[in-house]
Structures are given as C-alpha cells and as structure tokens.
Amino acid sequence: MKIGLTGLPKSGKTTIYNALTGNSGVTDKYIQAHHEAHIGVVEVMDERVTRLSEMYKPKKTIYAHLEYSDFPALFTTHAEDMSANALLSEVKTMEGFVLVLRCFEDSEMDELYGKADPLSDLQKFEDEMLLQDMIIAEKRLEKIELSYKRGIKTPALQLEEKALHHIVKALQEGTPIRKLELGTDEEKSVRGFQFMSQKPILALLNCSEDNYKQVDDILAQIRTKGYLAEAIAGRFEEELSRMEPEDAAVFMEDMGIRESVRDRLTHLCYELMGYLSFFTVGEDEVRAWTIQKGDNAVTAAGKIHSDLARGFIRAECFNYNDLMAHGSEKALREKGLFKLEGKEYTVKDGDILSIRFNV
Ligand SMILES: Nc1nc2c(ncn2[C@@H]2O[C@H](COP(=O)(O)OP(=O)(O)OP(=O)(O)O)[C@@H](O)[C@H]2O)c(=O)[nH]1
Ligand SMILES: [Mg+2]
Structure with a gap:
C-alpha cells in the first residue's frame, strides 16, 4: 500500500515524513534539500492482530504495513532540472496522495514563498495535475488518430478513444478524473496511464503548535470541495x-492529541483508500493483509500468493468479531458461523480466511 507525500515546495512534507517514520530526512527552509524520494514503512497498529496472536500463539505475528514516499516538491523548476519525468513516473506508482499544505506562519518563509494560503495551494496543485493528465491524454489521442488513418481501428482503440475524450472534456472543465464516473471498461482501458488526478487525495494542513486548533474554518472549506482533510502540527509531531x-x-496530553501521528494518518489513509483488513491465522503465523472495499475472495487470495488466486477453490471464512464473541473456532462451527465462500464472495473487514487451492 503505497502513499505519496506530495505538495508544493516547503510545505513540510519531509518534516511530516520524519514524524511518521522516525527517519531523519533533511529539511530546509531555503534550498531543495533532496532530489529523490525518501521511502519509509510504517506498521499498521491493529489491536485485533494482537488479540489473535494471544489466542493462536503463533511463531510470527505480522501487522500490515503502509509505505510512505516523501517526494521532492513537484511542479517546480527544480523538478524540471532533475529529470522531472523520472520523478513523475515514480509518483504515479502511488495508490493515493497525502497533499501537504503549508499552514504555519514563518516570517522568513512568508517572505520567500508568500504567505501560507492552503486553499490556493490546493487549487494550484490540482491544476498542475490536470495539466499533466491533459498532456498525456491529448498525446495519446493524437496517436490513436494516426492509427485510424493507417486503417487500424480496433474495438479496443475505439473504447480507449471514447474514455480519453470523456477525460479530456472533464479536465478542460477543471474536473479531476477521480470525480468522473468512468464505466468499468473505460476505466480499464485507461488504467495504464496512471493519471495523477485520478488518485485519491487527503489534504493535510501542516500547522504550527499555535494555530493547529484554529483551522476548522479552512478544513470545512476544503471538505466542502469534496476532499478528505485533516490538520496536524508537523514540526511539533517531528519533535x-x-x-x-x-x-x-x-x-x-498538553496539546490534546490522543493518538500518535502514525496511527492518525493510518486511519485517514485507510478511509481515503477504502482499505480494509483481513487476517490469516495459524500456529506458524498470524498476519494482517490489506485489500480494498469490494474486493472479492480471489483478490484477497492473490494478496497472499498468486498461486492461491490462480488455483482458488474455496475460502474458509469466519469473522474476527464472531470469534471474539464465541471464543473459539469450534464454537463458530457449531453456530454455523464458519463458512465456505466462493470466488465472488466480497471480503469484509475483519474476516479470517483460509484459502483452499489447487495448482
Ligand atoms: N514553523 C514551522 N516550520 C515548519 C513546520 N513544518 C516544517 N517547517 C519548516 O519548513 C521548512 C521546510 O520543511 P520541509 O519538511 O523540508 O518541507 P518540504 O515540503 O519537504 O520541502 P521540499 O522537499 O524542499 O519541497 C523547514 O525549515 C521546516 O523546519 C511547522 O509546522 N512550523
Ligand atoms: Mg522535502
């Protein structure tokens, strides 16, 4: 599960990355402090895994992970110097973005980069993403047109063309692709482009200790625009x-912060991405796996191993909550809560799966 920390220059991406991962990426007020992404892995603290581990006493207990990439500022002249394409193609492999917005006061930085204006920065970033996507979509449409002229007009190309026109029209109107309702086939035909404005965005206000509690107004305005939004005091969290x-x-406690920044961001990323967890249990290992809402049993099996998806027969399935309520797998069997599910079964949060397969 790969999440990218992105944003305009000096918004505090690396500061937040450090707070999240405990790493020490270099931060700087003046210069571009790094030209490559920092990558850090954060364990997803899930009490259910801990309790399952107490119950099954496995040799290994493995929590789910989120991988954060802290990118240098995108869409700057710096980015162009340093092979912007390589950077952008890395950015595009992210599943979603945490867009860091500068919301702290610092007289020097205000002078250098302008006063903090998170709403306008958010719009700027969206506009840049729309522009990037537009360039790609239009280039591809030109190529398709050329193929048509050469007499190559396959149904696949026509579908792709239709989807791209749909996308270009939306982009011209200032609508990010994530807000478009693409048909399943359309979506598939353009998936390979990894359009930036298609990815879910969490708008994260990077505040100072002092204004951290006073940004409800800005948060409300951002949420009205349809974004998931939250505020954190980045440098304070880093400390x-x-x-x-x-x-x-x-x-x-002084600041009224109840949970670590890691856990808060994890919950937000799960909400943003529609992630949910299922578990595998046994003497060897208790482990959490991450999938997305709506994923079926075969997709879940594929997370464990591609062979399990390929040779999928059935999933033995029971739910964490039922297990805790009734105390043992045996009790679940007696109550009829231990089920055999087929390929199309939609996996629920907290399901405990064992895949029967044959390859
Ligand atoms: N006062 C204050 N300064 C902050 C805060 N967060 C970050 N900074 C400072 O802002 C400067 C830039 O922070 P970075 O974390 O390097 O920002 P960045 O977005 O990673 O910067 P680039 O990668 O160069 O675009 C550093 O000097 C930080 O110490 C904050 O919450 N309050
Ligand atoms: Mg940085």
Missing part, C-alpha cells in the same frame, strides 16, 4: 517522534 515515549505522552 515528539524524537522524544522518549513517556515524555512525548506528556506533551501530547
């Missing part, structure tokens, strides 16, 4: 992440 846990707890 917290470097403290001993007991000390950090005191400061967190």
Whole structure:
C-alpha cells in the first residue's frame, strides 16, 4: 500500500515524513534539500492482530504495513532540472496522495514563498495535475488518430478513444478524473496511464503548535470541495517522534492529541483508500493483509500468493468479531458461523480466511 507525500515546495512534507517514520530526512527552509524520494514503512497498529496472536500463539505475528514516499516538491523548476519525468513516473506508482499544505506562519518563509494560503495551494496543485493528465491524454489521442488513418481501428482503440475524450472534456472543465464516473471498461482501458488526478487525495494542513486548533474554518472549506482533510502540527509531531515515549505522552496530553501521528494518518489513509483488513491465522503465523472495499475472495487470495488466486477453490471464512464473541473456532462451527465462500464472495473487514487451492 503505497502513499505519496506530495505538495508544493516547503510545505513540510519531509518534516511530516520524519514524524511518521522516525527517519531523519533533511529539511530546509531555503534550498531543495533532496532530489529523490525518501521511502519509509510504517506498521499498521491493529489491536485485533494482537488479540489473535494471544489466542493462536503463533511463531510470527505480522501487522500490515503502509509505505510512505516523501517526494521532492513537484511542479517546480527544480523538478524540471532533475529529470522531472523520472520523478513523475515514480509518483504515479502511488495508490493515493497525502497533499501537504503549508499552514504555519514563518516570517522568513512568508517572505520567500508568500504567505501560507492552503486553499490556493490546493487549487494550484490540482491544476498542475490536470495539466499533466491533459498532456498525456491529448498525446495519446493524437496517436490513436494516426492509427485510424493507417486503417487500424480496433474495438479496443475505439473504447480507449471514447474514455480519453470523456477525460479530456472533464479536465478542460477543471474536473479531476477521480470525480468522473468512468464505466468499468473505460476505466480499464485507461488504467495504464496512471493519471495523477485520478488518485485519491487527503489534504493535510501542516500547522504550527499555535494555530493547529484554529483551522476548522479552512478544513470545512476544503471538505466542502469534496476532499478528505485533516490538520496536524508537523514540526511539533517531528519533535515528539524524537522524544522518549513517556515524555512525548506528556506533551501530547498538553496539546490534546490522543493518538500518535502514525496511527492518525493510518486511519485517514485507510478511509481515503477504502482499505480494509483481513487476517490469516495459524500456529506458524498470524498476519494482517490489506485489500480494498469490494474486493472479492480471489483478490484477497492473490494478496497472499498468486498461486492461491490462480488455483482458488474455496475460502474458509469466519469473522474476527464472531470469534471474539464465541471464543473459539469450534464454537463458530457449531453456530454455523464458519463458512465456505466462493470466488465472488466480497471480503469484509475483519474476516479470517483460509484459502483452499489447487495448482
Ligand atoms: N514553523 C514551522 N516550520 C515548519 C513546520 N513544518 C516544517 N517547517 C519548516 O519548513 C521548512 C521546510 O520543511 P520541509 O519538511 O523540508 O518541507 P518540504 O515540503 O519537504 O520541502 P521540499 O522537499 O524542499 O519541497 C523547514 O525549515 C521546516 O523546519 C511547522 O509546522 N512550523
Ligand atoms: Mg522535502
């Protein structure tokens, strides 16, 4: 599960990345401090995994992971210098974006980069993404036109052309692709382009300790536009992440922060992406896996191993909540809560699966 931290220059991406991962990416007020992405992995703390592990006493317990990539500022002249294409193609492999918006006051930075204006920065970033997508879509349409002229007019090309026209029209109107209702076939025909404005965005206001609690108004305005939005005090969180846990707890209480920044961001990313967790249990291993809402049993099996998807026969399935309510797998069998599900079964959050397969 790959999430990209993106945003305009100096919004505090690396600061937040450090707070999340405990790493020490270089941050700087003046210069572009890094030209490559920092990549860090964060464990998804899920109490259910802990409880399953207590029950099954496996040799290994494995929590789910989120991978964060902290990108240098996109859409800047710097980015053009340093093979913007390579950077953009890496950005495009992300499943979703945390768009960091500068919302702290700093007189020097205000002078250098203008006063913080998160709403306008959000719009700027969207516009740049629309432009990028437009360039790609139009180039591809020209190529398709050329193929038609050469007498190549397959149904696949025609479908792609239809989808691209649909997309270009939306982009011209200023609508990001994520808001378009593409048909399943249309969506498939353009998936390979990994359009930026198609990816889900979490707007994250990077605030100072002082204004962190006073941005409800801005958050409300961003949410009205249809974004998931939240505020954090980036540098404060970075400092917290470097403290001993007991000390950090005191400061967190002072600020009225209940959960670590990791856990907060994890919940938000799950909400943003529609992620949910299923589990596998046994003597060897208790493990959490991440899929998306609506994924079926075969997709879930494929997360574990491609052979399991290829040779899928059935999924033995029961749910975490039922297991906790009734105490054992045996009790679940007696109550009829231990089920055999087929390929089309839509996996639910907290399902515990065992895949029967044959390859
Ligand atoms: N006052 C204040 N400064 C902050 C905050 N967050 C980040 N900064 C400062 O802003 C500067 C830029 O922060 P970075 O985290 O490097 O920003 P960035 O978005 O990664 O920057 P680029 O990668 O160069 O685009 C650093 O000097 C940070 O210390 C904050 O919440 N308050
Ligand atoms: Mg940075």
